[in-house]
Amino acid sequence: MIKLTTESNGKIKVGLPSALMGYRLNPLLDHFFTNLGAEVVYSEQTNSQILEEGAALVNENICTPFKIYFGHVARLLKSCDYIPALRFVSEEDRTYTCPKFMGLRSLLMNISFREQRDKFLPLEINMRKFTPHVKKGEQEKILKAELAQIGEVFGKTEKQTHDYYHDALLVKEKFEQDMANGMILPYDMKQPENPDLSIGVIGHPYNIYDSYLSMNILSKLYRMNVKVITIEMVGKEISEKAADTHMSKKLFWNYEREIVGSVAYLLENNLVDGILFLDSFPCGPDSLMSVFLNQISNNLDGKLMAIVLAELDSDTGLKTRVEAFVNSIRGVKAGVI
């Protein structure tokens, strides 16, 4: 996801944090802002300083991915003219992302970086048809006003901005479809040529693809000759359907729906030899999923290991656990043959 900052070329620089919802929305935002005439700058990959910087800006008990996001924003503010301040309510009808995605913009602009609030471009993304506390028609109005405001910054008309935004939504969709169809691998992932095992590495994309947060779990598995399948590779359409058949009440968080559905789908269709569920500390929605994931994997005779990613985890500790998991699956497989 890294794009190196080029020499100043007179373009307005827009910074996109490689964190949190960036792993869903950056293709959209990249397309949108590039079309508007911006130079899009990504933050570097997460490292311990970024986490520390972010952690200093928010409450210590907030989840790690959130802290990381604030660290990325702090970095980008130093080199960019603008950063989109997202209020990401929902990416489809009838689900939410997470309460924290809804409060994020307020925390950025009104609290943590309030002295620099002019450097933020507010943008609310809400694909729900109905949202409590939002009056009918208000949502469209908010979006329209925000797009107009962004357009003004780049000297574009309302119509142009609107069109770019809608194109960008399609780009997001295409990106997701390509990952689901296997046309592209998500976020520079590498797969071994002749894997002898497949493992579902399941969790919020920012827990999986951020190599700092996930402690390089993907390359660890690559080196163990394991093929990895993630929720993006299963694809929303399939995972959501599977979740809805396995849960007696529809999950109202899209990520959790994709997580539960992917686990069910992969196990049901024998597409993996085991599942690693990566959840970061302390994640609200994920915290409730363990019960359901255990039930589903027990029912389907699957092997599932949950790993809670905390700030203080040691790399070797994770390596040992993952190795033990992979070896035990290999052992069982060998025994069967």
Next chain:
Amino acid sequence: MKGKNHVVTVPQMGTMSILVEDWMKRLGIDFLPPSPLNNKMIEVGASVSPEFACFPLKATIASIMNSADNGADIALMVGGYGPCRFGYYGEVYKAILKENGYDKKIRICTLEPMTSGEGLLNDLQKFFGPLIELSSKSKPTIYWHLTRSFKKAVCMDKIESMLLSIRAKEKYRGDTQKKYDEAVGLLRSAKNDKELAKYQEEAVDVMNSVELDSNRKTFKIGVVGEFYVVLEPFINMNIERLLNELGIEIERAIYITDWTGPKNAEKVAGINNFDAHKLAKPWIDGWCGGDCTANVGHAIHYINEGIDGIIHLYPFGCMPDIMALEALEIITAEAQTPFLSIQIDEKTGQAGIVTRLQAFTNIVRKETEKIWHAI
């Protein structure tokens, strides 16, 4: 699922069970009030729940399992469609009960609010379905009885709000609590609207008959936070009684009927959600689940009214209220209003809280006296 053979309960949460009991009685359904929570129950709740689930889940599942042991076989629960975890509690309960072999003993019936987005008819069925089965009564009848019980609960909440201020000024410790119990007893016994109106006046008189200590200087603080930890005294270590006993009057941002009632209706707690959201806007712009935005708005309202301090209660890991906390810290600092935030989980002990409350009360006292001297 005929009513006669079933015993219904609700998880313990403040005075909620009084409301539901009244409603169930009217519908002819047997009701078992949940036992008060205790440490043993919390331990059980924590041991059966996912480790990082929010604390209210651990407490309420404990309450449900306890009631199942005491003979209840249906637990009513309110549902929801997010984004905070509460809306999925019912499903998590079911999974936990199953894991622990309790699913044979007790069933969870979730009453879903009318906001699924799947159409009103569907929503009505989801809400009323279980109750129609239990009571063999029609939707309008069930609804009508709910409005009656709700009205009674509003009266009770109003009496509770009197308790929270009068108890701080009582001459003889324990007097207000006695009068409060008497007043609640009166209200509970009301069988129809006419009786309710009459008893309400009497209940107010009872509360006003508490002898006050006219020499005592009292202060007023606002209590905001996540609804469960605010409304359930066992969980918050009875913080309101402790504060009252330290001579502090309380304005609380939420009551049971504020929480269960329509979101923008008139509130026992002062301002409605709509106004609270407006006040919060410069800080937390828009709803972000649970009571985050409303809490920020309430705190601002209290500050505007000249409150002497604000206390914020939230469970560990709570998503909406940790964001409220970020805003409350700055808002109270700017207004120079003493502020104390208490995070509550199964390991929180009362001793620690008492010390923190005393320290906080001293700050409030000093700050307020500073202002008095300045005048």
